Amino acid sequence: MTRNGPVALFFHALVVIFMLAPLVIVCLVAFTPENTLSLPTRGFSLRWFEAVFHHPDFVQSFWNSLWLAVLSATLAVALAVPASLAITRYEFPGRGFLNALFLSPLIIPHLVLGVAMLRLFAVVGAAGSFGWLVAAHMVIVTPYVMRLLIAAISGFDRSVEQAAFSLGASEATVFRRVTLPMILPGVTGGWLIAFINSFDELTMSIFITSPSTVTLPVRMYMYATESIDPMMAAVSALIIGITAVAVLLLDRVYGLDRILVGQQ
Amino acid sequence: MSFLELKNITKRYGPMTAVGDVSLSVEKGEFVSLLGPSGCGKTTTLQMIAGFVEPSAGTIRLDGRDITRAKANSRGLGIVFQSYALFPHMTVFDNVSFGLEMQRVPKGERKPRVEEALSLVHLAPYAKRYPRELSGGQRQRVALARALVIRPPVLLLDEPLSNLDAKLREAMQFELREIQRKVGTTTVMVTHDQAEAFSISDRVVVMEAGRITQIDQPYRIYEHPETEFISRFVGKTNLLPGKVATATGAGATVSLAGIAVPVETAGLSVGETVTLCIRPEKLHLTAPSGGLLTGRVADRFFLGSQWLYHIDGPLGTLMVVTPNDGSTPAEQGAPVGLEWSPSVVRVHRGAMAEAPDVALEVTG
Numbered sequence: 001m002t003r004n005g006p007v008a009l010f011f012h013a014l015v016v017i018f019m020l021a022p023l024v025i026v027c028l029v030a031f032t033p034e035n036t037l038s039l040p041t042r043g044f045s046l047r048w049f050e051a052v053f054h055h056p057d058f059v060q061s062f063w064n065s066l067w068l069a070v071l072s073a074t075l076a077v078a079l080a081v082p083a084s085l086a087i088t089r090y091e092f093p094g095r096g097f098l099n100a101l102f103l104s105p106l107i108i109p110h111l112v113l114g115v116a117m118l119r120l121f122a123v124v125g126a127a128g129s130f131g132w133l134v135a136a137h138m139v140i141v142t143p144y145v146m147r148l149l150i151a152a153i154s155g156f157d158r159s160v161e162q163a164a165f166s167l168g169a170s171e172a173t174v175f176r177r178v179t180l181p182m183i184l185p186g187v188t189g190g191w192l193i194a195f196i197n198s199f200d201e202l203t204m205s206i207f208i209t210s211p212s213t214v215t216l217p218v219r220m221y222m223y224a225t226e227s228i229d230p231m232m233a234a235v236s237a238l239i240i241g242i243t244a245v246a247v248l249l250l251d252r253v254y255g256l257d258r259i260l261v262g263q264q
Numbered sequence: 265m266s267f268l269e270l271k272n273i274t275k276r277y278g279p280m281t282a283v284g285d286v287s288l289s290v291e292k293g294e295f296v297s298l299l300g301p302s303g304c305g306k307t308t309t310l311q312m313i314a315g316f317v318e319p320s321a322g323t324i325r326l327d328g329r330d331i332t333r334a335k336a337n338s339r340g341l342g343i344v345f346q347s348y349a350l351f352p353h354m355t356v357f358d359n360v361s362f363g364l365e366m367q368r369v370p371k372g373e374r375k376p377r378v379e380e381a382l383s384l385v386h387l388a389p390y391a392k393r394y395p396r397e398l399s400g401g402q403r404q405r406v407a408l409a410r411a412l413v414i415r416p417p418v419l420l421l422d423e424p425l426s427n428l429d430a431k432l433r434e435a436m437q438f439e440l441r442e443i444q445r446k447v448g449t450t451t452v453m454v455t456h457d458q459a460e461a462f463s464i465s466d467r468v469v470v471m472e473a474g475r476i477t478q479i480d481q482p483y484r485i486y487e488h489p490e491t492e493f494i495s496r497f498v499g500k501t502n503l504l505p506g507k508v509a510t511a512t513g514a515g516a517t518v519s520l521a522g523i524a525v526p527v528e529t530a531g532l533s534v535g536e537t538v539t540l541c542i543r544p545e546k547l548h549l550t551a552p553s554g555g556l557l558t559g560r561v562a563d564r565f566f567l568g569s570q571w572l573y574h575i576d577g578p579l580g581t582l583m584v585v586t587p588n589d590g591s592t593p594a595e596q597g598a599p600v601g602l603e604w605s606p607s608v609v610r611v612h613r614g615a616m617a618e619a620p621d622v623a624l625e626v627t628g
Contacts, residue, residue: 159349162316163407165336166343167363167414177362181353 114207128210145190152186273322300471342411555601
């Protein structure tokens with residue numbers, strides 16, 4: 001392994017500091033005992049965290065976001081597993097179209113999706129429906145799951161399935177006992193990345209949430225447009241904490257390199 | 265009636281015929297190898313026996329039962345894949361136990377059977393390991409144990425040793441044969457390695473461009489190849505084009521570049537174009553004036569137990585293999601004589617074909 005020279009090391013340090021500093025500062029501000037957004041200078045306090053947990057709107061929005069992320073990630077995985085298997089393994093008419101269709105939300109701006117969904121919800125009379133919100137989030141997170149799963153399935157040695165089949169297993173048993181466990185890292189990785197994306201989504205959600213389905217990012221946005229106080233920092237610190245845990249889990253079960261660099 | 269019978273099996277992919285009209289009978293307990301270059305249809309044939317590929321025409325019968333259209337999971341055959349195809353998320357024990365579980369063998373009976381299969385392949389102490397913790401040779405043994413534990417009527421081996429290094433491959437060849445003898449399972453192996461096919465098979469089926477060209481015992485295929493392709497594909501050989509000069513009831517002489525060579529093949533007619541085929545180890549070096557031909561040593565290669573000479577002479581360059589008996593070998597550039605017995609010369613009728621690349625690639 002080659003070592004970095006002093007210039008490279010300095011540059012790396014600068015990038016890391018630039019990326020981490022705002023997060024560190026937000027987390028520190030969250031512990032301030034003051035009433036303004038300021039670094040804690042007179043000791044640490046948990047009062048703003050307490051304020052979050054006593055703010056019914058934030059608590060409600062947190063649960064909304066959590067359920068939304070869990071449901072949309074789970075449903076996206078349930079849809080993406082058979083879809084990726086079909087696209088990777090079979091030749092059929094419309095295969096290329098389906099593949100493009102599933103991946104297309106990646107390149108459509110969330111803003112556009114938000115406006116489009118708003119119209120759609122109005123047309124079908126679904127404004128304010130939590131179910132339709134889940135569906136909209138599925139549109140956004142499915143491409144991520146598909147990409148991970150297609151990568152996992154492409155590298156799959158099909159003779160392993162043939163071996164199970166020859167030993168007397170039925171198609172369903174082969175899927176349950178062999179295929180699924182072997183693509184499980186892709187499935188879990190896909191689920192987690194979908195979860196994070198949904199939990200974090202703001203742009204589209206602004207358009208299509210109703211007072212009863214407001215998600216945490218939307219709630220924060222609304223709150224921040226009215227007033228800035230350290231409670232925002234506390235909420236941010238909590239989200240950073242939750243995301244960090246999810247990313248750590250992702251790295252453990254799948255490996256971040258494989259998702260971000262695409263290494264098998 | 266044979267145990268496993270393929271009758272006029274054909275597989276077409278669109279206009280391309282991968283396997284054409286293949287018929288083969290395998291007796292119970294026999295070890296048969298399908299040998300041929302890549303793309304000759306041997307793997308497709310095996311997959312049709314296994315049930316992974318459906319034949320376009322023909323029938324496959326196992327023990328009198330027509331299994332042509334039976335699903336792979338109802339045939340009960342044991343299959344060992346080139347890539348081993350172990351279940352990576354299961355231990356060695358669970359891998360081997362999987363087939364028994366699928367056959368609904370009671371739990372109490374499974375354990376002794378798995379252990380028996382693992383000790384057959386000398387892997388009993390590795391039962392709790394995962395495939396990734398094993399070497400290539402060990403994985404191959406697990407694959408073999410997993411295929412044999414269900415007591416299949418037929419064991420199918422798809423290039424089982426080609427992922428192993430040379431030394432291990434040789435050791436595994438003999439072990440494979442020993443295990444097969446012990447359990448007595450009828451076995452069909454696909455391989456492109458003629459040494460592998462010859463050393464462990466009862467019979468070898470040579471395939472070429474989707475068709476069977478010869479079915480015989482290994483030494484018969486080596487000594488009496490029925491086509492020029494086989495003599496080229498199987499081992500090294502000298503191929504010499506010539507014309508029949510004289511023919512009698514019991515033999516003939518063939519004129520090769522003006523040199524008359526006696527052969528013992530009957531039924532040739534004068535003037536016919538033929539190709540003579542002489543194995544390098546059937547040629548003997550003699551004193552320069554003593555043999556049927558004279559030549560000069562163009563190159564020599566030391567192979568340990570043998571010497572391989574390239575002899576330049578009136579017939580072009582001939583390969584000669586002599587056993588290393590400890591005596592001083594002929595020097596490079598030295599004049600030598602060549603002699604051979606007429607009985608070792610094989611005659612193929614017709615002109616010599618251009619050497620196909622596939623054959624050259626695997627003979628060396």
